[in-house]
Amino acid sequence: MGLTEIRTAVKVDLKKPADQQPVLHNRWHPDVPFTAKVKDGEVFKVECVDWTGGQIGNNDSADDVKNIDLTKIHYLSGPFEVEGAEPGDVLVVEIQDVQPFQEQPWGFTGVFDKDNGGGFLDELYPNAAKAIWDFEGIFCSSRHIPHLRFPGQIHPGILGCAPSAEILAEWNRREAHLISTTELKRIVALPPQPQNVHAGSASDEVKEKVGKEGARTIPGRPEHGGNCDIKNLGRGSKVFLPIHVPGAKFSIGDLHFSQGDGEISFCGAIEMAGVITLKLSVMQSGMKDLDMKSPLFLPGPVEPHYGPSKYLTFEGFSVDDKGVQHYMDATVAYRQATLRCIEYLRRYGYSDYQVYLMLSCAPIQGHVAGLVDIPNACMTLGVPMDIFDFDISPTGPVEKMEMGACAVANK
């Protein structure tokens, strides 16, 4: 006999606050208790809440984005105990399918307020903004950003195995060092924070420890992956994750219906709740055998594909918008590419916030071009022209169209 019904190893309740569901947690810590056990090679389903745990509504106001409580995010499903997994092994995660819930065929993209989350372009666009997306099978469209429709490449933003105590200590050390030495006038990293910590089914004692030591889920980290926000981890992809604790303590969440490279508005993918079908396998001694320090992956075979000539591509250089020359700064260069694209698409009548949201969540390609020609890094941003229902190719002057509006909150 072959495969019979596929079990759902974790179920969530979309009507109940995320912090009251013991199958969820929101910190990386080796002491968060296991939620479920899976066999090596087992196929199973996992339900996930959206990354805000339901804080954002299907409506036309961005106030919920503006006022989001960022201590109550990234509720991950798990951690799962994988039979036989030991530190030094590699967990092979095949993402076999990802789907929204039938009863919730929608998601959202948000721009955070500069003073509550911020984002890649917050110096230019400090207000909170929001777009709601309707899902029609593999497609999505938004009443807030018209003339746009595209197939999603549904994927989890976050997956990883728990850090060991040593690795966790190293994270806390190096991020604290950055916080204490930075000259930037902005929040550069988030230290452990007991407020609203959710440690799954942990005892109060463990929960307190997790609150004091547990790593925040915002950044991805080299030793385990985590919140990498890689848009290519969709259907059929295979991720190879380092295992640092017995049983692996694998967690997953932050489902995205679609995301652009960079996820620039921070709440930038099309965030959704849904169900993911997984197969986990253990590669014994994999870290040594693959000489692996950070995750690696193989994308899936069913990515939406456009011909290569259908990407309108913008170039960005490491000269910032004030005319300052930066040395080989790919981050500055990519920001410039995004600004070039906003300027271009604005001509059709889109507001800057609409384009900012669009570039965050549509299947935008962000590529390295040249990183050695001092002093200018060159980065490119490619927009698949076929996601629009009008022709955006560069043929000359254009007329503005009726583009409605996305939700934008007051400052």
Next chain:
Amino acid sequence: MGLTEIRTAVKVDLKKPADQQPVLHNRWHPDVPFTAKVKDGEVFKVECVDWTGGQIGNNDSADDVKNIDLTKIHYLSGPFEVEGAEPGDVLVVEIQDVQPFQEQPWGFTGVFDKDNGGGFLDELYPNAAKAIWDFEGIFCSSRHIPHLRFPGQIHPGILGCAPSAEILAEWNRREAHLISTTELKRIVALPPQPQNVHAGSASDEVKEKVGKEGARTIPGRPEHGGNCDIKNLGRGSKVFLPIHVPGAKFSIGDLHFSQGDGEISFCGAIEMAGVITLKLSVMQSGMKDLDMKSPLFLPGPVEPHYGPSKYLTFEGFSVDDKGVQHYMDATVAYRQATLRCIEYLRRYGYSDYQVYLMLSCAPIQGHVAGLVDIPNACMTLGVPMDIFDFDISPTGPVEKMEMGACAVANK
């Protein structure tokens, strides 16, 4: 009657020093004289020397790379006067074909010495190194990096229109500012340099001026493009370039048989001499109509393609190899991804220099993953597995193979 024989608008002599050929030049300056005139919409061919002007030989020593004279590089063909082109217009460049010379079916990839050029990984790999590539139609392979064969996506590394005097002054200002303020202990930018300036057919007086003011060709720059090293500008691509001077003064050169995203070893593409077929068209008032500050482009329809699931992809984060946490630094993150790949491929018996060369010139995909999850930028580097004649998929321990050696120079 339709198209008849296609004329070659610029011919080069591979046996003559580049600096003695008046159809070439090696500075960006509005006063470099026109080399040839082309009609709006004309199809024509241009011959180009390799970017070192023939300094590198088809042999097994990297001494020529180590001792390269970097004041004698980037000899560009042109500038071309495009009929009717005016400042504010956009030059639409269709790259219709690019081919090596039949009598020179080979190219090279080099790693520069840390003290003479350097590169993306020069702190770890300070020696000069070299690989020679043989071209068989669309394919290339190297006796210096065995078990690797792939189709090239032949493209020019450099193309652009001359800056106006104002733009040139701005380049010099902002790069000088960087030079004078940097705290980095390395060369961060290259100011104008009269030594070995080549101003085409210019008079001595003009040549002197170009030497004093002319912009070096190493970096790409936002106002005109230049040395962007974008691997996707191959057959069938279309580039939209800002025009800043009457007649456009379009120049092109630095042909690459293939390049990886980032061109990380600096002399990193498969550098070659060859012939490019172009069609130039003028879009009047294009800069205003497209609201265009930097070049944009559409890739061509015949890029080599592998299935999406055939890219083995490495993740890199902005924590450097000394364990220092950087804030959202995509450059650091991409460097980490390249190091992860070197560690992985080293297992098969390749030397680090072989992989460094390979990642520079093979069709490597360098992508932005997440750029908002403070403090970690996440970048990915994807290697198309089908370019190897053995299986590099991550299945467990491997045995070293006989991999010969690339040329490496002494320090």
Next chain:
Amino acid sequence: MGLTEIRTAVKVDLKKPADQQPVLHNRWHPDVPFTAKVKDGEVFKVECVDWTGGQIGNNDSADDVKNIDLTKIHYLSGPFEVEGAEPGDVLVVEIQDVQPFQEQPWGFTGVFDKDNGGGFLDELYPNAAKAIWDFEGIFCSSRHIPHLRFPGQIHPGILGCAPSAEILAEWNRREAHLISTTELKRIVALPPQPQNVHAGSASDEVKEKVGKEGARTIPGRPEHGGNCDIKNLGRGSKVFLPIHVPGAKFSIGDLHFSQGDGEISFCGAIEMAGVITLKLSVMQSGMKDLDMKSPLFLPGPVEPHYGPSKYLTFEGFSVDDKGVQHYMDATVAYRQATLRCIEYLRRYGYSDYQVYLMLSCAPIQGHVAGLVDIPNACMTLGVPMDIFDFDISPTGPVEKMEMGACAVANK
């Protein structure tokens, strides 16, 4: 407000015989009563049984295939009344998603017995055979055909609108003419057949009429589509169907997890029950405006893709296996291509029946090459090499592997 929960317009019961479910039917006839009404532009789900109505079991015997009752097949869901649809309009069917049931993650491929159904190669392979496929998200594999795993391109084999009385009469006329005039010694077409007719919720009187006149569902037909078995009608595809009766009377069924071009073993796709998400829109006067006599379609954007060079392709010519030269016969030529492929893959240890099943259901590309070079039609059959877990590229002699067996019934 945007899209909320998506309704399921037709539900089936997998545990109940198909002929007892009034939401199903198995004939094309204008008098089959409507099952449900949908709005122009509505998104909804439809459940479908497998095309045999559950006659085939998840086991290791092919007796059920051998003894299948072919009067009890092709139970279609519907017909649907589409608001506003009139004869002469075109029904635009967007296939937004297709999924197996969570509780039935498997399907089957069968070869029919030569005397009960037959197939493309029944003269050479007269026995019934069967393979069961397990579904893991987008992937499938079979215990009966090892070393093979691939992503499905799930699609409906059958969709169409009911014929008008006139069109139905024409079908019956021309197929009866073929039956009465053929010189072939085999069943060439299937006339109306009252036995086991299922006319949905029709009255006995209507049912009798449908039995006498209704068109069998086996062949596709130019006026409406029907059982076209086009593997590209997967997620995201859009089919344009002629409408011949008021309300369209659209029906759908015969879901395939995957199919090869030609579906050569007849029961040849991976047959499954499942759920399809649809959006139906009416294009008024579309038949005239598009000058459309037969359906046309746009495939979806998420087809599994392999690089073009990964298809091992076999050539077939219109010279049959007895050495007889046929005149420009593409059917003979395609049969020869399939035989060449069987001979090739047999070398690895697969039985001929295993390959026959595989070519029926895996994503095989069957192309026209030349159809004008008298007297030989040339057809090609391309096998994506990446669906095997071993290398099938043509490099020389091979060793047989342990390939188990598919189920084969006695004659």
Next chain:
Amino acid sequence: MGLTEIRTAVKVDLKKPADQQPVLHNRWHPDVPFTAKVKDGEVFKVECVDWTGGQIGNNDSADDVKNIDLTKIHYLSGPFEVEGAEPGDVLVVEIQDVQPFQEQPWGFTGVFDKDNGGGFLDELYPNAAKAIWDFEGIFCSSRHIPHLRFPGQIHPGILGCAPSAEILAEWNRREAHLISTTELKRIVALPPQPQNVHAGSASDEVKEKVGKEGARTIPGRPEHGGNCDIKNLGRGSKVFLPIHVPGAKFSIGDLHFSQGDGEISFCGAIEMAGVITLKLSVMQSGMKDLDMKSPLFLPGPVEPHYGPSKYLTFEGFSVDDKGVQHYMDATVAYRQATLRCIEYLRRYGYSDYQVYLMLSCAPIQGHVAGLVDIPNACMTLGVPMDIFDFDISPTGPVEKMEMGACAVANK
């Protein structure tokens, strides 16, 4: 040392009649003398004339097509003696590049007169017609079929090794049998024909023998390939050919800049003269080791690619345009699909002959859909929408455009 200049093993003179050039020949026969010798594994170039040997001019009249002398066609370059090749071996032909001559950047597509060549649709379109195509690098366009421009996938229509005497006798036997038994009222095959035979550098005696016995080059044949007209044998493809005589006697010719599946108008590709770069390798005992009776191939990695959803696809069934039902006839079905497409594109103002030419030479996909659903074969024809400079998607009524005319000859 690696590869140096690539030699041109056969040169042709475009200004000299093809039948006066001893490096060409126009029959398949084992006694045609070798033209040049190549080493196993050698890379070399071969020049080829167009398949009519220069009978068609770059002008606006189709009279040359109408009056073409079909005894003077298919002048192949070769045959080549491949070092070490023996009967039973397989010749592995890597097509490394194909290019038109720089001095002849154009080609032609013709519809033959029904009484002099004919074609797939000659009953409906009996007149001769012609379109001239201009080549701009990888692109082509025609003054005779406006609003169309696409990248070519340049390939040879013909390649193969000479038959042995036994195989040649079998060809003549079976084709003679067809000629003597057919009930069709048209020419169904072409027997040996001494008129205008060209046997390369053969003596008069050999030439006479070749004239009497030599196989005409029109059809491809299963034992060796020949005129298969497979559009996918472009840059980077690899063809595996059976060898039947010592030295292989490999010949090649009939270059196409582009072709649609089926090459339906017979002179249907974009025919051109040009240069092909090849690498020939011998696989000893390959026919036995691969169990190979007919050629097989791997396409190249740089085919032009459009997203899968960009193919507007027409369905055809085996009911002919007189309403006659044919039994599983894929040829009839494909003809119907072509007619559906002509009807569709005619709406935009194209003449039927323009579309007939276009479908012959543009990168049309002709696929098998279903070949088992008695009595209807279903075939599909896919048109890449991006080859037009206007939108041909099926959205409703359209207005006719100014489409000029192709050349059409009087009957």
